[in-house]
Amino acid sequence: xxxxxxRDPVTKKRIVHExxxxxxxxxxxxxxxxxxxxxxxxxxxxxxxxxxxxLRIVLEDWTPVKVINAIIRSGLRGRGGGGFPTGIxxxxxxxxxxxxxxxxxxxxxxxxxxxxxxxxxxxxxHRIIEGMIIGAYAVGAEKGxxxxxxxxxxxxxxxxxxxxxARDCGFLGxxxxxxxxxxxxxxxRGAGAFICGESTALxxxxxxxxxxxxxxxxxxxxxxxYDRPTVLNNVExxxxxxxxxxxxxxxxxxxxxxxxxxxxxxxxxxxxxxxLVGNVNNTGLVEVPMGMTLREIIFDIGGGIPNGRKFKAVxxxxxxxxxxxxxxxxxxVDFDRLTEAGSMMGSGGMIVMxxxxxxxxxxxxxxxxxxxxSCGKCLPCREGLRAILEVLTRITEGExxxxxxxxxxxxxRTVADTSLCALGGSAPNPVLSTIRYFRxxxxxxxxxxxCPGGTCRALVHYRVIPEACTGCTxxxxxxxxxxxxxxxxxxxxxxxxxxxxxxxxxxxxxxNAIER
Amino acid sequence: xxxxxxxxxxxxxxxxxxxxxGRGPNGRVINEILDRNGNDPTRIVAILQxxxxxxxxxxxxxxxxxxxxxxxxxxxxxxxxTFFKAFKLTPPGRNTIKLCMGTACHVRxxxxxxxxxxxxxxxxxxxxxxxxxxxxxTVRCLGCCGLAPVMTVGDTVHGKxxxxxxxxxxxxxx
Numbered sequence: 001x002x003x004x005x006x007r008d009p010v011t012k013k014r015i016v017h018e019x020x021x022x023x024x025x026x027x028x029x030x031x032x033x034x035x036x037x038x039x040x041x042x043x044x045x046x047x048x049x050x051x052x053x054x055l056r057i058v059l060e061d062w063t064p065v066k067v068i069n070a071i072i073r074s075g076l077r078g079r080g081g082g083g084f085p086t087g088i089x090x091x092x093x094x095x096x097x098x099x100x101x102x103x104x105x106x107x108x109x110x111x112x113x114x115x116x117x118x119x120x121x122x123x124x125x126h127r128i129i130e131g132m133i134i135g136a137y138a139v140g141a142e143k144g145x146x147x148x149x150x151x152x153x154x155x156x157x158x159x160x161x162x163x164x165x166a167r168d169c170g171f172l173g174x175x176x177x178x179x180x181x182x183x184x185x186x187x188x189r190g191a192g193a194f195i196c197g198e199s200t201a202l203x204x205x206x207x208x209x210x211x212x213x214x215x216x217x218x219x220x221x222x223x224x225x226y227d228r229p230t231v232l233n234n235v236e237x238x239x240x241x242x243x244x245x246x247x248x249x250x251x252x253x254x255x256x257x258x259x260x261x262x263x264x265x266x267x268x269x270x271x272x273x274x275x276l277v278g279n280v281n282n283t284g285l286v287e288v289p290m291g292m293t294l295r296e297i298i299f300d301i302g303g304g305i306p307n308g309r310k311f312k313a314v315x316x317x318x319x320x321x322x323x324x325x326x327x328x329x330x331x332x333v334d335f336d337r338l339t340e341a342g343s344m345m346g347s348g349g350m351i352v353m354x355x356x357x358x359x360x361x362x363x364x365x366x367x368x369x370x371x372x373x374s375c376g377k378c379l380p381c382r383e384g385l386r387a388i389l390e391v392l393t394r395i396t397e398g399e400x401x402x403x404x405x406x407x408x409x410x411x412x413r414t415v416a417d418t419s420l421c422a423l424g425g426s427a428p429n430p431v432l433s434t435i436r437y438f439r440x441x442x443x444x445x446x447x448x449x450x451c452p453g454g455t456c457r458a459l460v461h462y463r464v465i466p467e468a469c470t471g472c473t474x475x476x477x478x479x480x481x482x483x484x485x486x487x488x489x490x491x492x493x494x495x496x497x498x499x500x501x502x503x504x505x506x507x508x509x510x511x512n513a514i515e516r
Numbered sequence: 517x518x519x520x521x522x523x524x525x526x527x528x529x530x531x532x533x534x535x536x537x538g539r540g541p542n543g544r545v546i547n548e549i550l551d552r553n554g555n556d557p558t559r560i561v562a563i564l565q566x567x568x569x570x571x572x573x574x575x576x577x578x579x580x581x582x583x584x585x586x587x588x589x590x591x592x593x594x595x596x597x598t599f600f601k602a603f604k605l606t607p608p609g610r611n612t613i614k615l616c617m618g619t620a621c622h623v624r625x626x627x628x629x630x631x632x633x634x635x636x637x638x639x640x641x642x643x644x645x646x647x648x649x650x651x652x653x654t655v656r657c658l659g660c661c662g663l664a665p666v667m668t669v670g671d672t673v674h675g676k677x678x679x680x681x682x683x684x685x686x687x688x689x690x
Contacts, residue, residue, distance in 0.1 A: 109659070110656070110657075111657070112617070112618030112619045112620070112621075112622075112656045112657035113618050113619035113620040113657060113661050114657070114659075114661075115657075115659040115660065115661060118659050150565075150602050151655070151657070151658060151659060152659065188561075188562070189561075189562065189565060190602075191561055191564070191565060191596075191600035191601070191602040191603065192600050192601035192602035192603075193599065193600050193601060194656065205561060207558055208557060208558035208559060208560040208561055208596075209596075210595055210596055210599045211599065211600070275661060277619075277620035277661035277662065277664065278619070278620050278623045278624070278661075278664075279623060279624070283620075283661065283662040283664075284662055315619065319619070349619070351619045351620055351623060353623055357623060362623075365619070365622050366619075369617075369656060372656075373656075375599075478679075478680050480631075480632060480635060480679055480680075500631065502628045502631060502632075502679060503625075503628065504628070504678075504679055504680065
């Protein structure tokens with residue numbers, strides 16, 4: 001039996017209980033811990049673990065203002081990336097004069113490398129629905145929408161089932177739990193546009209228009225969907241609401257950093273789910289209290305970098321976040337610290353990169369993504385990103401010129417300052433943060449025409465080290481273009497003219513006989 | 517897609533006439549889709565999604581029919597159909613390969629996988645093989661980054677890919 005137990009890669013000890021796993025030990029699974037305790041397609045499971053109790057409390061004893069004040073005092077801030085205090089948003093929407101109001105759940109999780117919202121939608125849909133009903137009660141909305149990304153068909157299915165069950169049980173529809181409150185939720189499927197995660201773009205798309213953002217001189221809490229006051233929150237934000245009500249504000253503020261007693265912007269409370277992926281041993285969703293350091297998350301929970309390689313950078317906040325180097329590993333993770341460091345919380349993507357990652361190529365990758373996803377409405381974002389991409393591509397192809405770094409910084413600042421929405425406003429982050437922390441890599445590409453990470457193909461050359469080659473033929477077998485020649489047990493050679501630089505030989509060689 | 521040639525214009529007029537004259541074969545299907553969405557022009561995105569679920573792409577004639585029935589100008593529909601990445605205006609192959617180019621996949625070598633797929637099927641990203649066996653597209657994050665690099669063929673997920681596995685995986689799909 002013992003041999004089947006999980007072995008800690010660091011201490012080599014066998015672990016008996018699930019909770020002792022280093023991956024789980026430091027986590028505090030408030031938001032999605034219940035995923036493992038319930039069947040998502042059965043409302044009675046959710047009710048059995050205390051679900052919809054918060055809603056009952058609110059409808060029986062609380063006034064909407066009391067709900068809003070509790071949320072403000074809890075210091076809950078938007079988990080989708082902006083970090084705007086949820087309670088303040090609700091209060092503005094409550095104050096708005098128009099009668100008809102809407103609440104929206106943003107489940108258009110478009111950040112590559114992140115799947116927190118998906119896991120909650122698919123694993124605990126009622127939690128979101130309960131949060132939305134409480135929110136609707138607080139602001140006075142009668143209609144809600146959940147906007148789900150098209151790549152998540154299972155989430156659509158689970159949420160649909162959950163909504164119809166909630167309707168059958170009297171949690172949705174007219175006269176909820178006999179209180180006279182009316183509220184219902186409709187699901188809307190996205191159609192594959194990253195920009196639709198932006199609030200005004202999402203609302204445009206719900207109205208059957210193209211998902212282009214608009215300037216927000218007038219906030220969406222006053223004029224949002226169909227020009228009505230609208231509260232839009234992220235999946236994780238909604239999922240936090242029921243717990244804040246049922247377990248209390250004190251419980252929620254016991255986790256986190258800063259002080260939100262007088263100022264809801266004063267700190268980051270509660271937990272945050274991160275999707276820890278990339279070059280790290282334990283990949284997956286981790287939920288930790290705000291304020292844990294990057295080092296604890298990556299090395300204690302994530303188990304460090306695989307294959308004995310060295311840590312190089314961690315990228316937080318999705319494509320428009322920033323890359324942080326080793327020297328920043330002791331940074332406590334919360335909304336404000338990450339922004340100060342030139343990155344952001346974003347929706348919680350956390351991508352770890354090892355020494356074989358090229359930071360210039362990473363910046364190029366993110367800008368390439370954002371250029372594709374820019375809606376094209378405003379010029380700085382549309383043309384600026386294209387210009388940045390051109391320069392970055394030139395650098396990764398070995399054609400970089402002196403002055404390119406300065407040029408990049410200049411365009412980046414213009415794009416950040418003058419774009420219409422947050423996509424353009426934060427898009428240059430990957431460029432600026434990599435220049436800030438990994439300037440030497442840019443210099444290496446431009447001046448020395450070399451790529452320290454070894455991923456920029458134009459700058460990389462593969463060569464067999466004759467002294468180390470044993471002639472095992474492993475490299476020749478994996479070469480996709482058959483450009484490696486050599487007899488068995490004799491030194492092999494790579495034909496550089498035909499080499500496509502895929503790196504397959506490099507990764508398969510067990511004798512470190514291939515260098516680049 | 518810029519429609520500037522006279523030939524294309526004639527094609528569009530021809531299409532319109534054929535729908536008007538009831539020659540289009542899918543009128544009933546369209547009406548059913550519209551009814552399901554309450555004939556509501558604000559639900560146009562959902563309507564286009566239903567249309568694509570049914571045909572695998574957005575056929576031109578049917579788009580004109582929808583434009584007519586809902587009273588929505590064709591340029592609105594075309595704007596939506598080209599804005600959202602989910603919509604296709606050309607018919608896809610029998611098996612659609614969706615290779616994830618999300619960050620985690622990128623870091624773990626999705627670029628090399630892309631080359632390997634292109635070499636095997638002989639078509640680059642965005643293309644469909646001449647025999648309609650494969651369409652190849654890249655997507656930004658399939659939401660299962662633990663399996664990176666990952667792709668889906670039809671509805672089947674293939675994770676932890678290496679360039680050497682591509683031939684074996686794709687061979688099965690006819």
